Amino acid sequence: MLKKIVILLFVTCFACFNTVFAAESGGMPQLNPEFWISQIFWLIITFGILFIILTKVILPKISDNLETRKSQILENIETADKQKEESQKKIDEYEKIILDSKLKAKSYFNEAREKILDDINKKRAALERDLDEEISEVEKELSDLKNKSGEKINKIAAETSAELIKELIGEEVNSSSIAAIVEDQSKINKERKDV
Amino acid sequence: MASNPMYQFNVYRIGPEIKLGSVDISFTNASLFMVISSLAILIIFNLGAKKKTLIPDKLQLLSELSYSFVAKMISDTAGSKAKPYFSFIFSLFMFVLFCNMFGMIPYAFTVTSHIIVTFVLAAFIFIGVTIIGFMKHGLGYLKLFVPSGVPMVLLPLIVVIEIISYLSRPISLSVRLFANMMAGHTMMKVFGGFVISLGIVGGWLPLSFSVALTGLEILVAFLQAYVFAILTCIYLNDALNLHH
Numbered sequence: 552m553l554k555k556i557v558i559l560l561f562v563t564c565f566a567c568f569n570t571v572f573a574a575e576s577g578g579m580p581q582l583n584p585e586f587w588i589s590q591i592f593w594l595i596i597t598f599g600i601l602f603i604i605l606t607k608v609i610l611p612k613i614s615d616n617l618e619t620r621k622s623q624i625l626e627n628i629e630t631a632d633k634q635k636e637e638s639q640k641k642i643d644e645y646e647k648i649i650l651d652s653k654l655k656a657k658s659y660f661n662e663a664r665e666k667i668l669d670d671i672n673k674k675r676a677a678l679e680r681d682l683d684e685e686i687s688e689v690e691k692e693l694s695d696l697k698n699k700s701g702e703k704i705n706k707i708a709a710e711t712s713a714e715l716i717k718e719l720i721g722e723e724v725n726s727s728s729i730a731a732i733v734e735d736q737s738k739i740n741k742e743r744k745d746v
Numbered sequence: 747m748a749s750n751p752m753y754q755f756n757v758y759r760i761g762p763e764i765k766l767g768s769v770d771i772s773f774t775n776a777s778l779f780m781v782i783s784s785l786a787i788l789i790i791f792n793l794g795a796k797k798k799t800l801i802p803d804k805l806q807l808l809s810e811l812s813y814s815f816v817a818k819m820i821s822d823t824a825g826s827k828a829k830p831y832f833s834f835i836f837s838l839f840m841f842v843l844f845c846n847m848f849g850m851i852p853y854a855f856t857v858t859s860h861i862i863v864t865f866v867l868a869a870f871i872f873i874g875v876t877i878i879g880f881m882k883h884g885l886g887y888l889k890l891f892v893p894s895g896v897p898m899v900l901l902p903l904i905v906v907i908e909i910i911s912y913l914s915r916p917i918s919l920s921v922r923l924f925a926n927m928m929a930g931h932t933m934m935k936v937f938g939g940f941v942i943s944l945g946i947v948g949g950w951l952p953l954s955f956s957v958a959l960t961g962l963e964i965l966v967a968f969l970q971a972y973v974f975a976i977l978t979c980i981y982l983n984d985a986l987n988l989h990h
Contacts, residue, residue: 580755581928586776587862588769590757593777594863598841601784605791605840606833612795613813616806623800 846967879985
């Protein structure tokens with residue numbers, strides 16, 4: 552089968568080339584000068600018109616388009632850069648504001664604390680002074696009371712002694728001597744207590 | 747006659763015979779496809795350039811990509827001095843590319859498969875580049891034929907070779923494009939003929955070949971337009987920046 556096809560191919564090739572070369576005797580149409588001038592003429596006209604229209608009308612438009620696109624892109628990049636810078640500035644400002652407000656808050660806090668501490672100290676001092684005053688007053692009263700109580704006790708002792716003696720002996724004793732004795736006794740007692 | 751692979755290159759008159767004096771400048775199928783290619787370029791790029799949106803649509807993107815593609819090709823090969831010639835090289839590249847691509851449509855005529863068309867383009871480029879070179883550097887442009895760092899003994903030989911290679915530029919430039927297009931289209935026609943003659947039994951092999959060749963030819967169509975444009979840039983570079 553394959554052999555048959557190959558042989559057939561060769562035969563037809565041969566046949567074809569035969570016809571080709573038979574036709575070739577007429578020569579290549581390219582070398583027939585009959586229409587050379589016409590081809591040159593029309594080539595110059597068509598190519599000339601094409602060249603002129605492309606040069607004068609179309610290519611400047613395309614180049615314009617490309618240029619405007621290029622400049623547009625550059626412009627856009629520029630504005631983008633500018634906006635980026637602006638946003639960076641805004642961010643810096645914002646951060647500064649935050650920092651400032653933080654510092655302010657801190658100072659407010661410190662002020663308030665100091666105020667409160669001052670207040671507390673003042674109040675405490677006043678309170679302490681009041682307390683001291685009261686304590687000293689009470690102490691004074693106490694010491695007064697102590698001093699007075701000794702005299703009163705002596706007086707009571709003297710009177711009681713006088714009454715007692717009167718009841719026992721039925722005689723009135725000089726109250727001043729009794730008071731002196733009581734005084735001495737109380738002094739001795741006091742000394743004993745102190746010792 | 748239609749099975750003749752060279753038949754597709756025939757030029758024939760469309761419409762009446764137009765004579766300018768004794769010269770025949772009739773409108774032919776070749777002229778028709780030149781007009782179609784030019785119109786297609788103009789329509790596509792005009793639509794692409796008309797809307798000025800920041801985010802391009804498909805046609806605008808296409809035109810802008812082609813613009814930057816050619817601009818990059820020129821600045822890479824010929825430097826910034828070649829900027830004034832941008833529109834010519836752009837037109838040239840687009841014209842050759844569109845002519846090649848329209849030739850890929852079945853039953854279409856390939857303008858660039860004719861040596862006279864490619865030769866006129868190449869000769870125009872050659873003459874233009876030579877004029878630019880002499881205008882920029884005066885007679886100093888002749889230094890192009892004397893490469894630096896060549897021993898004195900070899901110099902006469904090298905200069906002759908350089909001159910021959912310089913003078914053969916238009917021929918090599920035009921023949922490269924013309925031969926590529928003609929060979930490709932002839933091949934496709936021959937393989938297409940094989941499909942018919944081998945029929946349903948053996949026709950599949952040349953058919954698959956034909957399909958593959960179509961892809962290859964589209965690649966070649968683009969590549970040859972690119973090569974044509976980039977060689978123009980290189981010649982221009984020689985004329986503008988004279989250092990060999």
